[in-house]
Amino acid sequence: MLGFISxxxxxxxxxxxGILLFxxxxxxxxxxxxxDFFTNGPEKAGRAGGIAPILVSTMLVVGIAxxxxxxxxxxxxxxxxxxxxxxxxxxxxxxxxxxxxxxVPSIVFGLFGNAFFCVYLGMGFSILxxxxxxxxxxxxxxxxxxxxxxxxxxxxxxHGIAAxxxxxxxxxxxxxxxxxxxxxxxxxxxxxxxxxxxxxxLIFTSGYVxxxxxxxxxxxxxxxxxxxxxxxxxxxxxxMAYATSLCLVLILLSMSFLTNIIAKSVLQRGIYTx
Amino acid sequence: xxxxxxxxxLQTDNFVSSILKIAASVSAVIVILILGFLIRETADVPSRxxxxxxxxxxxxxxxxxxxxxxxxxxxxLLSTLGAVMLAIPTGVVCAxxxxxxxxxxxxxILRRTLEILGGIPSVVYGFWGLVVLVPMINMWYPxxxxxxxxxxxxxxxxxxxxxxxxxxxxQAIPRQAVAGVRALGLERWEILTLCxxxxxxxxxxxxxxLSVGRAIGxxxxxxxxxxxxxxxxxxxxxxxxxxxxxxxxxxxxxxxNHRSALYVSGILLLFIIAVLIVVISIYERQHQRAKYDSx
Amino acid sequence: MNDNCTENVCVMNGDPxxxxxxxxxxxxxxxxxxxxxxxxxxxxxxxxxxSGCGKTSFLNCINRMTDFVDGCQVRGQIRVHGENxxxxxxxxxxxxxxxGMIFQKPNPFPLSIDRNISMPxxxxxxxxxxxxxxxVEKSLNEVGLWDEVKDRLHTQATSLSxxxxxxxxxxxxxxxxxxxxLMDEPCSALDxxxxxxxxxxxxxxxxxxxxxxxxxxxxxxxxxSDKTVIFWNYEGFGQIVEDGPTDQVFFKPSNKTAQAYIGGxxx
Numbered sequence: 018m019l020g021f022i023s024x025x026x027x028x029x030x031x032x033x034x035g036i037l038l039f040x041x042x043x044x045x046x047x048x049x050x051x052x053d054f055f056t057n058g059p060e061k062a063g064r065a066g067g068i069a070p071i072l073v074s075t076m077l078v079v080g081i082a083x084x085x086x087x088x089x090x091x092x093x094x095x096x097x098x099x100x101x102x103x104x105x106x107x108x109x110x111x112x113x114x115x116x117x118x119x120x121v122p123s124i125v126f127g128l129f130g131n132a133f134f135c136v137y138l139g140m141g142f143s144i145l146x147x148x149x150x151x152x153x154x155x156x157x158x159x160x161x162x163x164x165x166x167x168x169x170x171x172x173x174x175x176h177g178i179a180a181x182x183x184x185x186x187x188x189x190x191x192x193x194x195x196x197x198x199x200x201x202x203x204x205x206x207x208x209x210x211x212x213x214x215x216x217x218x219l220i221f222t223s224g225y226v227x228x229x230x231x232x233x234x235x236x237x238x239x240x241x242x243x244x245x246x247x248x249x250x251x252x253x254x255x256x257m258a259y260a261t262s263l264c265l266v267l268i269l270l271s272m273s274f275l276t277n278i279i280a281k282s283v284l285q286r287g288i289y290t291x
Numbered sequence: 292x293x294x295x296x297x298x299x300x301l302q303t304d305n306f307v308s309s310i311l312k313i314a315a316s317v318s319a320v321i322v323i324l325i326l327g328f329l330i331r332e333t334a335d336v337p338s339r340x341x342x343x344x345x346x347x348x349x350x351x352x353x354x355x356x357x358x359x360x361x362x363x364x365x366x367x368l369l370s371t372l373g374a375v376m377l378a379i380p381t382g383v384v385c386a387x388x389x390x391x392x393x394x395x396x397x398x399x400i401l402r403r404t405l406e407i408l409g410g411i412p413s414v415v416y417g418f419w420g421l422v423v424l425v426p427m428i429n430m431w432y433p434x435x436x437x438x439x440x441x442x443x444x445x446x447x448x449x450x451x452x453x454x455x456x457x458x459x460x461x462q463a464i465p466r467q468a469v470a471g472v473r474a475l476g477l478e479r480w481e482i483l484t485l486c487x488x489x490x491x492x493x494x495x496x497x498x499x500x501l502s503v504g505r506a507i508g509x510x511x512x513x514x515x516x517x518x519x520x521x522x523x524x525x526x527x528x529x530x531x532x533x534x535x536x537x538x539x540x541x542x543x544x545x546x547x548n549h550r551s552a553l554y555v556s557g558i559l560l561l562f563i564i565a566v567l568i569v570v571i572s573i574y575e576r577q578h579q580r581a582k583y584d585s586x
Numbered sequence: 587m588n589d590n591c592t593e594n595v596c597v598m599n600g601d602p603x604x605x606x607x608x609x610x611x612x613x614x615x616x617x618x619x620x621x622x623x624x625x626x627x628x629x630x631x632x633x634x635x636x637s638g639c640g641k642t643s644f645l646n647c648i649n650r651m652t653d654f655v656d657g658c659q660v661r662g663q664i665r666v667h668g669e670n671x672x673x674x675x676x677x678x679x680x681x682x683x684x685x686g687m688i689f690q691k692p693n694p695f696p697l698s699i700d701r702n703i704s705m706p707x708x709x710x711x712x713x714x715x716x717x718x719x720x721x722v723e724k725s726l727n728e729v730g731l732w733d734e735v736k737d738r739l740h741t742q743a744t745s746l747s748x749x750x751x752x753x754x755x756x757x758x759x760x761x762x763x764x765x766x767x768l769m770d771e772p773c774s775a776l777d778x779x780x781x782x783x784x785x786x787x788x789x790x791x792x793x794x795x796x797x798x799x800x801x802x803x804x805x806x807x808x809x810x811s812d813k814t815v816i817f818w819n820y821e822g823f824g825q826i827v828e829d830g831p832t833d834q835v836f837f838k839p840s841n842k843t844a845q846a847y848i849g850g851x852x853x
Binding site for chain 1: 303304307308310311312314315316317318319321322324325328329331332381384385387388389391392393401404405406407408410411412413414415417418419421422423447450451454479480483504507508509510511514515535538539542543553554557560561564565567568572
């Protein structure tokens with residue numbers, strides 16, 4: 018009985034993935050392969066044409082989010098793993114903040130981004146507002162993976178290099194950081210993936226203008242917002258929505274694939290440099 | 292004798308440490324900013340709208356100054372409840388399959404599949420629900436879009452992550468514990484009920500609470516399939532609207548009191564999440580203490 | 587080992603390391619209490635005693651590695667060249683440059699053999715690559731590793747055997763020309779042959795550095811050390827029960843416990 022239920026549940030999992038991908042691939046693949054899908058802008062409100070400006074906007078939004086969150090994330094992770102004791106009050110405070118940030122629903126980030134970046138700081142609906150909102154959102158996941166990759170470095174190296182008269186700062190740059198790099202790369206890819214998949218936080222921060230953005234202060238529509246708009250607001254936009262979904266899922270899949278490769282190969286080899 | 296740099300190196304560490312502290316404060320600042328701006332947008336709500344309106348007005352109709360959030364809160368809670376009640380038992384079954392039935396290659400493939408499913412953006416799940424599930428339900432119980440579709444899509448969406456979390460909880464059980472039960476020659480069913488589930492209790496509970504958080508905060512997938520009519524559903528096929536979907540639908544054109552009311556619903560959501568976080572941390576602390584005591 | 591060692595004179599200038607009323611506790615457990623002793627310069631001092639008597643904790647105080655342990659409190663004084671190294675003003679980074687340490691488990695960095703030694707040198711201000719190479723060769727020679735690895739200086743250090751790794755760690759420490767070298771059971775993770783190599787290395791280094799070696803192994807202490815200190819766990823915390831020249835400690839111990847321990851009846 019238990020066996021039967023288990024087998025069914027697992028097959029159902031494959032089945033769901035199967036039909037999810039089948040619909041997307043069968044309807045979306047041909048459009049995605051057409052010449053102008055990646056080079057043209059949307060026409061007839063997205064029913065025809067391509068997604069070039071949307072790809073550019075996505076890259077800009079995600080790029081800003083990552084560029085802003087990486088330095089902050091790296092610094093926070095370094096502080097938590099190398100520069101504070103485990104029982105430090107400050108670290109406790111930061112960790113609690115991160116727990117809260119990780120739990121905030123994305124639409125609430127949207128509300129916040131709209132009120133703070135768009136209205137209060139006067140950035141309006143823009144790629145910059147969207148990117149900054151996403152930066153706040155990916156910070157917890159980035160910090161968690163980065164801190165874990167620093168913690169994965171055994172203490173014997175920390176003690177060994179300290180006994181040679183290195184400052185903590187120097188030991189981070191000369192030894193710990195190079196050893197933690199594979200983990201940092203994996204964390205970054207996870208952050209990029211999370212940012213690329215996000216929709217709700219962006220609708221009211223980066224907006225949904227589907228023209229090619231001329232600067233980061235222009236509004237720009239990301240892939241996921243494009244899918245939402247085509248599916249909900251554009252009758253007959255389904256085929257293009259399938260193609261865009263396929264494109265988005267392929268991007269995310271290749272990122273997770275990349276993460277696995279890095280995690281497997283480089284992580285185990287250590288940091289050999291001559 | 293070697294020549295060494297003779298500058299006071301310790302000051303470097305103190306300097307770097309204070310820089311890092313400033314950067315690390317950013318996370319706390321963001322939390323404060325989020326709270327601050329949600330409150331700022333709603334500061335004059337008590338005087339202009341009044342707190343009670345959100346619970347006792349006739350309905351939600353901001354243009355007519357009707358601000359009752361309860362139907363949408365009910366929508367959020369019902370869809371979440373349904374999805375978690377379906378996804379957690381199924382997740383346990385999937386994890387059991389991984390542990391007691393699947394052979395190594397199958398287990399590997401299944402885990403990877405679950406990881407992939409967990410990484411698919413919610414807007415894609417929503418879109419898929421809109422074009423596949425809703426028409427399907429529509430054939431039997433029109434209009435199709437409603438509580439049942441929302442529950443189905445949410446279930447499918449949270450199932451992979453929930454299964455993987457429960458699977459991780461099973462994996463964390465000490466090998467000797469499982470081997471000991473196996474050595475008694477028990478059936479799989481007994482291994483499951485006597486060993487796996489009791490030992491992984493905290494893990495399953497955490498997975499449940501995290502799933503609740505994800506389901507209640509989910510916007511896109513629900514928004515695209517729930518029908519978006521503000522009402523208490525009288526059957527599971529009735530259209531509903533959730534708090535999150537409401538924000539996504541109306542923030543674009545909301546002004547004045549209407550906009551403030553949407554921010555109030557944001558605070559409500561945040562409050563629910565905060566309660567969940569507190570509950571999880573209490574459980575984890577209790578668990579750690581129990582572990583410490585038994586040693 | 588080879589004559590590179592003997593041509594150098596000890597850099598300690600005859601100042602002993604003065605330890606006065608040193609106590610150490612982890613949270614609420616006392617590791618050792620009120621330890622006072624003078625450790626002679628340019629000699630090999632062995633710290634022996636049963637496990638849990640605080641000898642490794644004592645060693646960790648001398649180069650302030652105790653700073654890395656959460657909840658570890660150190661009281662008292664350790665004076666090196668008259669300066670109390672436990673005071674807050676001490677530059678621990680400079681201190682550790684002068685007081686090297688060898689750990690129980692060999693811990694070469696996951697870098698090439700060459701970089702394991704040259705990276706710290708570069709950090710400590712030897713900018714000239716040629717000079718760094720000379721020091722690398724000299725220190726590898728001192729630990730007798732040069733001939734074994736000179737053809738593969740650029741391979742991973744972790745590919746060496748356990749004994750070779752430990753010698754590399756010693757080379758890495760002495761390349762910085764410390765005054766004092768602390769060794770925390772340097773042979774306990776090694777096979778007998780590698781242990782013997784390390785022991786003879788300790789013998790060769792005794793003229794140049796002040797060596798303080800923690801060991802479990804009484805025979806080893808007898809073989810390599812000039813002076814011996816016995817730690818013992820009394821009333822729940824460690825203290826020194828016997829110290830003096832090794833011959834005297836081993837053949838004419840004054841303390842009853844020490845007698846029993848040396849004689850193999852206790853510990």
